Amino acid sequence: MTGSLTLVVLMAVMFGAGISIMLERSLTRVLIGFLLVGNAVNVLIYLMSGAPGLAPILGEGVDADEISDPLPQAFVLTAIVINLGITAFMLALIYRSWWLAQLGAKGDLVDDEEEDLHDAEEAADLIRISAADDAAIQELIEASDEEPEEDLEFEAVARDRAEQDPTAHDRTDGEADR
């Protein structure tokens, strides 16, 4: 098997440089190192196809012994595509980890989102309270239908609750409109 010395040297340099960069702490450098080593491996695969020959297309008058080995080329193409996808993911990951380091989880909230979140909680509380009140009133009304003698006491309670209630309703409505 014959191969090009230039490619061997290139591969060795890329391997060496890539591995030493990969050992750095910064993620971006690790990614650059990975790219270098990944491409060094691609060159290695290409080297394994031996001496270059004709384009690997069999046709009239082409001797099968004179063409380049097509299989390593297919390997390299696949490996390049895989590397591309992983690089894209790594870049997103690096950006995300930079984002978290700079801003923390709070950075995820849009400016007014935190406020909205607060409002939403408040609204939910109001709805819950008013629903509970509605239910209580309903119960009282039903109870009053059946047991007229306790009417007075219950009515008083119901009136108290009802006084709180309309305001709650108004506020939730306002919330929904906004």
Added chain:
Amino acid sequence: MTAALVPLVVLLPLLGAASALILGRHRRAQMLVSTAVLAGVVVIASILLATVDAGEPIAVNVGAWPAPFGIVLVVDRLSAIMLLVSAIVLLVVLVYAVGQGVADRHRETPVSIFHPSYLILSAGVFNAFIAGDLFNLYVGFEILLSASYVLLTLGGTGERIRAGVTYIIVSLVSSLFFLSAIALIYGATGTANIAQLSVRIGALPDDVQLMLHLLLLIAFGIKAAVFPLSFWLPDSYPTAPAPVTAVFAGLLTKVGVYAIIRTETVIFSEQDLSLLLMVVGGLTMVIGILGALTQADIKRLLSFTLVSHIGYMIFGIALGTQLGMAATIYYVVHHITVQTTLFLTTGLIERFGGATSINRLAGLLKASPFLAILFFIPALNLGGIPPFSGFLGKTGLFLAGGEQAAADPATAWLVWVVIAAGAVTSLITLYALTRFWNMAFWRGREELDGYESVLLGSVLEAPEGATVTATKTTPRLMVAATTVLVVVTVLLTVFAGPLFGLADRAAENLVDPSVYVSLVFPGGVQ
């Protein structure tokens, strides 16, 4: 006829992933698609296993390109067993994940990308199990790894990104090792076809063989988390969502183990590295389980037991005898199901008890007796208590070891040492899990404050601290899925006889590489 089903095992999940992505906004449709796809694969895998076990292994030349040039998909008994078990586990965990996704909708679990990634992960796992040449195996690995990167960093919280970075970089390095190994093997032999390699690799000089062999073993060893290449696992798995951790723990390491089995039995069948594997296997067991002893967090504890129990499989592979291989296959099946079950149960404990630390959980037995059963059975099973499958698998391995020691007196002492290590490891596993059981389930809720015990003297909290959110409801679907898997682990015991017979027949093909070769090249190979 059944040959046409083989490519479907990979195609279905990939198509399913595409449609799940398109259906991103329709949760129900998405769930339906992914469940249907995985259920379909379970059916196909059962048909394949039945066909293959009837005595006709299948080799498919994709696109009708003849074997050394085109892509070959090979299904023999081992592949079919792995396909079926992983398909079942993936399906059950998907149901569990659906249950969880329905229960809590917040930004940390964006379900719309979960389903496509999960299906792509399945496609990668299945592809790795049926790959007939090294490069296709590499592609299978890359598919499952890319999907696993997404699943591990799901939601992009600080904790998961940090864990994900370790995992991704380690995986990338292992992929680079694997790809370099393929390049060098291709350069040395002119082929990447596993069956053809089996014939050609013997012609290489011994030292070249040794180097290629070690390169492959390092690449697969990182994936299988074999000591000393296992350091990354306990740091990265526990932070993921419960169903993701469960699937990773159950399947991803086993794909590495599967690749090691193929390397040892088919590709480098003539070169013997069994001494190295045996030492490494023994060390993996002992060091892994010592790590588990000091963990307060149940997820980290289980991650360490996962590393430790990979050692048993490596030991079985190192034995290389038919009995050893059969026991290894049975053990792989046992370990996939039981480890996944334990992680799923942990997910339930986390929701129910609101914590995963041994120092903060108590009184669960009284609060939820059913959850206690779901934890107790697989815990005993992993610890190797008879009559569960963990006990049967270990007994099989130890029997094979004893046989090997008798046959080869020169290395007998080493085999006995590793068997002893295995027995001790199994006891320590039991100790670690029952300690968790005692604290989390048996201890009363009221004892929790100011509790002191020698048992808790040496445990360390997870470095990230507990980030578990308050108790939420536990959906029925999650409990049902876990229960199904617990039942499966018990069935492994009930049907141990037929299963061990199946594993034995699979091992019969493994110890003789010419079976695999004649399967891919019925007309002989040069």
